Structures are given as structure tokens and as C-alpha cells.
Amino acid sequence: xxxxxxxxxxxxxxxxxxxxxxxxLSGLSIPLLGMVDTAxxxxxxxxxxxxxxxxxxxxxxxxxWGFGFLRxxxxxxxxQAYGAQDQTKILGTLTRGLSLALCLGVLLxxxxxxxxxxxxxxxxxSDNVERNLALYLEVRIFSAPAxxxxxxxxxxxxxxxxxxLTLYLLILVNVxxxxxxxxxxxxxxxxxxxxxxxxxxxxYMGLLLGIYLIRAxxxxxxxxxDWRQDLMWEKFTALFHVSGNIFIRTLCLISCFAFFTLQGxxxxxxxxxxxxxxMNFQTFMAYGLDGFAHAAExxxxxHSGRRDRRALLDTIVICAFWSIVxxxxxxxxxxxxxxxxxxxxxxxxxxxxxALEYLPWAIAAPILSVGGYLFDGIFIGAAWxxxxxxxxxxxxxxxxxAWYFSQQWENHGLWFALMSFMLARGITxxxxxxxxxxxx
Numbered sequence: 001x002x003x004x005x006x007x008x009x010x011x012x013x014x015x016x017x018x019x020x021x022x023x024x025l026s027g028l029s030i031p032l033l034g035m036v037d038t039a040x041x042x043x044x045x046x047x048x049x050x051x052x053x054x055x056x057x058x059x060x061x062x063x064x065w066g067f068g069f070l071r072x073x074x075x076x077x078x079x080q081a082y083g084a085q086d087q088t089k090i091l092g093t094l095t096r097g098l099s100l101a102l103c104l105g106v107l108l109x110x111x112x113x114x115x116x117x118x119x120x121x122x123x124x125x126s127d128n129v130e131r132n133l134a135l136y137l138e139v140r141i142f143s144a145p146a147x148x149x150x151x152x153x154x155x156x157x158x159x160x161x162x163x164x165l166t167l168y169l170l171i172l173v174n175v176x177x178x179x180x181x182x183x184x185x186x187x188x189x190x191x192x193x194x195x196x197x198x199x200x201x202x203x204y205m206g207l208l209l210g211i212y213l214i215r216a217x218x219x220x221x222x223x224x225x226d227w228r229q230d231l232m233w234e235k236f237t238a239l240f241h242v243s244g245n246i247f248i249r250t251l252c253l254i255s256c257f258a259f260f261t262l263q264g265x266x267x268x269x270x271x272x273x274x275x276x277x278x279m280n281f282q283t284f285m286a287y288g289l290d291g292f293a294h295a296a297e298x299x300x301x302x303h304s305g306r307r308d309r310r311a312l313l314d315t316i317v318i319c320a321f322w323s324i325v326x327x328x329x330x331x332x333x334x335x336x337x338x339x340x341x342x343x344x345x346x347x348x349x350x351x352x353x354x355a356l357e358y359l360p361w362a363i364a365a366p367i368l369s370v371g372g373y374l375f376d377g378i379f380i381g382a383a384w385x386x387x388x389x390x391x392x393x394x395x396x397x398x399x400x401x402a403w404y405f406s407q408q409w410e411n412h413g414l415w416f417a418l419m420s421f422m423l424a425r426g427i428t429x430x431x432x433x434x435x436x437x438x439x440x
Contacts, residue, residue: 016295016318022167023158024291050346052132052192054276055261059119059133060140063108064147066254069246070101071155073239075297076383078159083305090160091223094214096239097152105145112141129269132192139196146203153210158298165213172209177202245385249392256399260418263403264411271411274354277345281338281362282369285330289370292319292326293377300381313437320374327370334363361415368419371426375433384436391428398424 074097081089108115116137120130150169157165177198184194218224264275296319303312334341342355372395379388399421406413 012314012318015299016292016315016322019158019161019163019295019298020291020322022163023294024288049132049192050273050276050348050351052129052136053195054272054279055119055129055265056133056136056140056192056196059115059137063115063144064151066247066250067101067104067148067151068250069243070097070104070148071151072246072297072380073097073242073385074152074155075159075294076242076301076380076385077238078156079161079298079301079381080305080383082160083302087221087223093159093239094152094156097156098149100239100243101148101152102145105148108144109141112138115141129265129272136192136196139193140199143200143203146207150203150206150210153214157213158294159301160217161298161302162217163294163298165217168213169206169210173202173206176205242383242385245389246380249385249389252392252396256396256418256421259399259403260414263414267411270350270354273346273348273351274358275411275414277342277351277355278358278362280345281334281341282365285327285334285366285369286373288326288330289323289366289373290377292323293373293380295319296374296377297381300378301383302381304382316378319377323370323374327366330366331363334359334366338363358411358415361412361419364419365422369422369426371430372422375426375429378433379429382436384432387429387432387436391425391432394428395421395424 074093077093078090081087081093116134119137120134150173153169154166157163157169180198180201181195184190184198188194190197261272261275261279265272296315299315299319300312303309303315338359339356342352342359346352346355376388379385399417402420403413403417406416409416
């Protein structure tokens with residue numbers, strides 16, 4: 001079957017969109033929340049509130065995204081078990097993922113003082129930013145157990161091809177977070193602590209819904225758990241193998257974004273705030289493209305479990321086509337609506353002017369980033385975690401080199417390094433895919 005005939009197969013498109021649409025809708029609620037957080041702080045009377053929340057959000061992105069292997073590892077293993085119709089492995093993967101997430105979440109709370117201290121050592125900004133950052137961190141850390149468990153639930157729901165359950169969970173978390181933002185910040189004037197408490201409350205609301213959805217699914221399928229068997233140490237081998245590689249990959253990814261934000265802070269509060277505004281564009285685009293990456297995760301995993309190479313390759317063609325279409329659409333929207341969106345996110349004139357100067361980078365970002373997001377989904381579904389790790393290490397070196405040779409451009413150089421990194425992800429994974437596709 002040729003690429004053209006695959007693209008003309010409406011059944012293939014329907015399969016992809018059945019997963020993509022709910023995953024995209026749920027995913028887009030996350031950057032929408034980030035935009036609301038930014039808008040809440042951006043319309044207060046000083047830029048340091050926005051800077052503190054930007055850095056605080058980065059810290060928890062580093063922590064929580066660092067444990068993103070909980071979602072990705074569970075998705076890949078569950079999808080392959082789903083394709084093989086192995087209910088025992090499907091339930092066992094969930095059990096092991098939940099137990100690991102709970103332990104890690106509690107550990108993060110116990111390490112609260114160290115996390116706050118280390119974060120303040122890293123940031124080189126004003127006393128106002130550092131003081132508000134500490135207030136944010138001390139509250140937000142209590143969301144850790146619920147946030148990490150929700151990662152596992154999201155991955156498992158996707159792996160069993162129930163993307164609507166993922167939609168319900170994320171919509172509840174993010175809509176409740178936005179409502180609580182408005183209440184805590186705009187009505188009760190809790191400022192940065194209000195943003196943090198809104199996140200904590202919303203994560204636990206999502207956890208309660210997730211427990212209900214699991215119970216409903218188990219009742220529907222008449223499933224029972226053998227907890228003792230599922231939690232035997234040797235059963236964790238596959239999850240640890242996949243998770244370890246994805247953890248290293250994610251650590252590199254977050255480190256590059258962390259460097260971007262922390263280096264931007266050295267250019268002053270205005271640049272820090274302007275970069276925070278534009279990173280909402282990047283995040284919004286990322287979750288838009290992730291819809292097709294998630295479809296690739298679930299379908300590639302299922303077809304891999306069934307050893308159906310033809311269906312697997314057809315899925316990749318469809319996901320690639322629509323990813324490119326969506327990336328071009330995002331770039332066009334940012335080109336036409338970028339100034340208006342910046343105006344919505346901040347009323348501070350100096351921040352708005354700085355964001356407009358660097359807007360072209362945000363416009364180019366979807367086109368430069370699309371390959372990395374698509375191949376992430378393919379590699380997760382195929383459980384090629386070692387390849388994900390290796391390509392990310394190479395891309396991180398590209399980021400460092402690009403920044404080193406462009407420092408004279410200051411913040412433009414910082415954006416150049418970030419875009420070089422995103423492009424390198426797609427290129428390195430494309431080469432690795434060509435090498436490994438014979439294994440499909």
C-alpha cells in the first residue's frame with residue numbers, strides 16, 4: 001500500500017482521530033491553565049509576581065515532567081498488553097505504576113525544604129522574585145502524590161484506548177484549577193500562593209475522579225486484581241527498564257527548558273516575564289501536536305502487540321500527515337494573532353514590547369518542533385526507550401553548542417539554542433526510526 005492510498009483510507013483517519021480529538025482537547029486545557037496563571041500574575045501591579053510563578057512552574061515542570069516516565073512507560077506497556085489482549089498484564093502495569101507514583105510523591109514532600117533551598121540557589125533574580133517563589137513552592141509541593149498518580153492514570157487510560165477518560169480527568173483538573181485561580185487570586189487576593197493552592201486542590205479533585213473511573217472500568221469488565229502478584233519485585237523489571245531510559249530523556253528535555261528560563265532571568269525581570277509569555281505559545285502548540293503523538297502511542301503500541309506491521313506503518317503515515325498540517329496552522333495563527341495574544345496575557349507595556357521582539361521565534365517553533373513530538377509518540381508505543389534516551393542526549397549537546405556560539409545575541413541567542421534543540425530532536429529520531437523500522 002502506497003502513502004497516497006493510506007492517506008485516502010478514511011478508516012485509518014477515523015482510528016487516529018478517535019484518539020487524537022479527546023487527547024488534544026484534554027491536552028489543550030493544560031496550556032490554557034498556564035495562560036490563565038500568566039494572565040492572573042501579568043495583570044497584577046509588578047512583573048516579579050509573573051516572574052515568580054514562571055520560575056515556580058518551571059521547578060514543578062522539572063520535578064513532575066522528570067517523572068513523566070510514569071505516564072509514558074505505563075502507556076507503552078499497557079498498549080502492547082492491550083494489543084495482545086493480556087488483561088493480567090494490563091492490570092499489573094496499572095498497579096505497579098500507581099504504587100511507584102505514590103512512593104515518589106511522598107518522597108518529594110519529605111524533600112520539600114531541600115527543593116525550595118536548591119531552587120533559590122539556582123535562580124539569579126531580584127529579592128521580590130525569590131521571596132514569592134519560595135511562597136509558591138512551599139504550597140505547590142503538596143500536590144506531588146496526586147499529580148504523579150494522575151500521570152499513571154492518564155497513561156493507563158490511553159493505553160487501554162479510553163481517551164475520553166483521559167479527557168474527563170484533565171478537563172476536571174484544569175477547569176477546576178482555573179476556577180480556583182480566579183477565586184483565590186482575583187477574589188481573595190492570595191497572589192502567588194493562590195495560584196499554588198489552586199493547583200494543589202485541582203490535582204486531588206482529579207485523583208478522586210480517576211479512582212472512580214478505574215472502579216467503573218473494573219466493574220464493566222468484571223476484573224479483579226491480584227495485588228500480591230502484581231507487586232512482586234521481579235514484575236517491576238519491564239517498567240523500570242522503560243522508565244529509566246525515559247527518565248534520562250525527560251531530564252535532558254527539562255534541563256534544556258530550565259536553562260532557557262534561568263538564563264532568561266539573568267537578563268532581568270522584563271525578559272524573564274516576556275519569555276514566560278511566549279513559552280505559553282510553545283506549550284499550547286506542544287499539547288496540540290501531542291494529540292497525534294498520543295494517537296501514535298496507543299495505536300503503534302496496539303499494532304506492535306499484535307505484530308501487525310502494515311497497520312502500524314499506516315498509523316505512522318496518518319499521524320505524520322496531520323501533525324504537519326497542525327504545525328503549519330499553529331504558525332499561521334501565531335503570525336496573525338500573536339500580538340493580540342500577547343496583549344491578553346499581560347498588560348505591562350515593557351513586557352509586551354519585549355515579547356513582540358521575540359515573537360518570530362514562537363512563530364517558527366511549531367514547524368521546527370513537529371518531528372520531535374511525532375517521533376516521541378512512535379517510540380513510546382514501540383517501547384524504544386533506549387533510542388529516545390540516546391537521541392535526546394545528542395539533541396541536548398546541540399542545545400549547549402548552539403547557546404555557546406550565540407551568546408552575543410543574548411535573548412535571541414537563547415531562543416536560537418532552544419529552536420536548534422527542537423529541530424535536532426526531530427532529525428535524530430528520524431534517522432533512528434529509519435534504522436529501527438525493520439524491527440517493527
